[in-house]
Amino acid sequence: NAGVTQTPKFQVLKTGQSMTLQCAQDMNHNSMYWYRQDPGMGLRLIYYSASEGTTDKGEVPNGYNVSRLNKREFSLRLESAAPSQTSVYFCASRTLLGDTQYFGPGTRLTVL
Amino acid sequence: DAKTTQPTSMDCAEGRAANLPCNHSTISGNEYVYWYRQIHSQGPQYIIHGLKNNETNEMASLIITEDRKSSTLILPHATLRDTAVYYCIVRGVTGANNLFFGTGTRLTVIP
Numbered sequence A: 001n002a003g004v005t006q007t008p009k010f011q012v013l014k015t016g017q018s019m020t021l022q023c024a025q026d027m028n029h030n031s032m033y034w035y036r037q038d039p040g041m042g043l044r045l046i047y048y049s050a051s052e053g054t055t056d057k058g059e060v061p062n063g064y065n066v067s068r069l070n071k072r073e074f075s076l077r078l079e080s081a082a083p084s085q086t087s088v089y090f091c092a093s094r095t096l097l098g099d100t101q102y103f104g105p106g107t108r109l110t111v112l
Numbered sequence B: 001d002a003k004t005t006q007p008t009s010m011d012c013a014e015g016r017a018a019n020l021p022c023n024h025s026t027i028s029g030n031e032y033v034y035w036y037r038q039i040h041s042q043g044p045q046y047i048i049h050g051l052k053n054n055e056t057n058e059m060a061s062l063i064i065t066e067d068r069k070s071s072t073l074i075l076p077h078a079t080l081r082d083t084a085v086y087y088c089i090v091r092g093v094t095g096a097n098n099l100f101f102g103t104g105t106r107l108t109v110i111p
Helices: none
Strands: A004-007 A010-013 A019-025 A032-039 A043-049 A062-067 A072-077 A087-094 A106-112 B009-013 B020-023 B030-040 B045-050 B059-066 B069-075 B084-091 B104-109
Touching: A004 A087, A010 A019, A019 A032, A019 A106, A019 B059, A032 A062, A032 A072, A032 B059, A032 B084, A043 A062, A043 A072, A072 A087, B009 B030, B020 B030, B020 B104, B030 B059, B045 B059, B045 B069
Parallel strands: A010 A106, B009 B104
Antiparallel strands: A004 A019, A019 A072, A032 A043, A032 A087, A062 A072, A087 A106, B020 B069, B030 B045, B030 B084, B059 B069, B084 B104
């Protein structure tokens, strides 16, 4: 039982490049979340998916798109990366009636 | 969701109890108090949560005042591995259920 996994762990992009961050959970959770964390700050919600087939914007969705591929996987795409998107990205999941979120180890993204 | 206020940083001697306070004076009746921590560079980790009664688990105790406007997380015997940023979060049970992370309290456990 790996919990929440994220790939890649590290990535460096040039401005304008695109990439997809992958997240998967093996806990049969319904809800999944993407957060970003800038240095010295708390996490901010980018997008979430309450259940398979649904996605909704969070606090800071601009510049990102998401796909809830199936119940297990929730990906985050940067179509045209900008230096302001340099951050650590965390994926999380939660059961339908559960109270706690379980976080992945994070992806450290640098955009030059 | 209600906002929370926490001290920016605290120190605690190894082996002693760490008491981390949190103010949430605008909490509403159906909102829970959650505590998470984030050890350097890792994903946040759930610690404990409660509504109005005091709660205890294998990691910590949560004391919520009777008026629910503040709470205290207690780590009974702090170890060096408890050095982390601790987030107090107030969340309702409807909506996105995302967690609003403020800047938290940076706890340093000193040998």
